[in-house]
Amino acid sequence: MVDRRDFLKASLLGASALALADNARAHTGLHAKAPSAKVISTWDFGVAANHAAWAVLDKGGHALDAVETGVQVPEADLKNHSVGRSGYPDRDGRLTLDASIMDADGNCGAVAALEHIAHPISVARKVMERTPHVLLVGDGALQFALEQGFKKEDLLTPESEQAWHEWLKTANYKPSINSEVHDYGKAALPGGSDNHDTIGMLALDTHGRLAGACTTSGMAWKLHGRVGDSPIIGAGLYVDGEVGAATSTGVGEEVIRNAGSFLVVELMRQGRSPQEACHEAVMRIVKRRPHAAKDLQVGFLAMNRHGEVGAWAIQPGFSYAVCDAQRQDGLLPAKSVY
Structure with missing residues (x-):
């Protein structure tokens, strides 16, 4: 017993x-439970970019491949004057491109002030995978791209060149909210009112891996050699596989001053939701430069490792696109300070 x-x-x-x-x-x-794939990106042109990224994610592909494929869409779009081959040039009439890419393990690569290469995001990935460096710039970035087999092209389109000649009549340089076009009489600018700026994209794949990409032609009519936040890891883009990822849009100088995307990720690490983290990062800029903030735009977009999304901007008008198994064409307005 x-x-x-x-x-x-x-x-x-x-x-x-x-x-x-x-x-x-x-x-x-x-x-x-296997994580649900999701991709998010800045602005309305992010919808088409998300579709291309989703084609990778939906097949179980890697988030890094998804973001590279996705942002190549606006890089190639001849109607997009703030990203890629149809971007507006600097004040000297030279089109220079910036891009960065980063994965969940902290591997990253970037190029800045790159000329004559249609897809700077792909060059940035080569920097990440084939060099011991993170950032290549200018002639060095071009030399590396050509060595890697990229084709040298004249990227300045007739429309962009015409816009530059129109700008030269006044040479007035003033950032415009929700646009990297600068005010010199937008009625004369082809597509001026529809121009936004940087595309930042964040993706989560079915294996739970995060990745991000950011690419831009920078501010129209900028000083030759100017580099914004997009190719700066921790400013325009930051990814941490244990926490989440963030990207930014708007006036890059303000994002750089605050290490914006890194700040958003660190706030998520401390327990904030993506929405709360974006809001706090925006308020950091507003509180430090309250007078300047009234006349400029900065927006943050974030996703944590669980696929939760948040966004916030200084000014109204910033929108972001969301694509997952339930929503393919989601375009949402970000909340704003003003």
């Missing part, structure tokens, strides 16, 4: 063993 005391002891030991087994399964992912 089994002693009652021995029976209770055996029962308790069995329950403890089951609990330990369940805990082990949870930590090894045996009970964990």
Whole structure:
């Protein structure tokens, strides 16, 4: 006959063993549900970019491949005057491009002030994968791109060149909210009112891997050699696989001053939601430069490792695109300070 005391002891030991087994399964992912893929990006041209990225994610592809593929769409769009081959040039009439890419493990690459290469995002990835460096600029970035087999092209389109000649009549340089076009009489600028700026894209794949990409032609009519936040890791883009990812849009100088995307990710690390982190990062800029902030735009977009999304901007008008299994064409307005 089994002693009652021995029976209770055996029962308790069995329950403890089951609990330990369940805990082990949870930590090894045996009970964990596969994460849902999602891709988000800045502005309305992010919708088409998301579709291209989703084609990769929907097949179980890597988030890094998804973001590179996605942002290549606006880089190639001849109607987009703030990203890629149809971007507006600097005040000397030279079109220079910036881009960065980063994965969940902290691997990253970037190019800045790159000329004559249609897809700077792909050059940035080569910098990440084939060099010991993070950032290549100017002639060095071009030399590297050509060595990697990229084709040298004249990217300045007739429309962009015409816009530059129109700007030269006044040479007035003033940032415009929600646009990297600068005010010199937008009626004369082809597509001026529809020009936004940088595309930043963040993706989460079905394996739970995060990645991000950011690419731009920078501010129209900028000083030759000016570099904004987009190719600066921690400013225009930051990814941490244990926490989340963030990207930015707007006046890059303000983002750089505050290490904006890194700040958003660190705030998420401290327990803020993506929305709360974006809001706090925007308020950091507003509080430090309250007078300047009234006349400029900066927006942040973030996603944590669970696929939760948030966005916030200084001014109204910033929108972001969301694509997942439930929503393919989602374009949402970001909340704003003003």
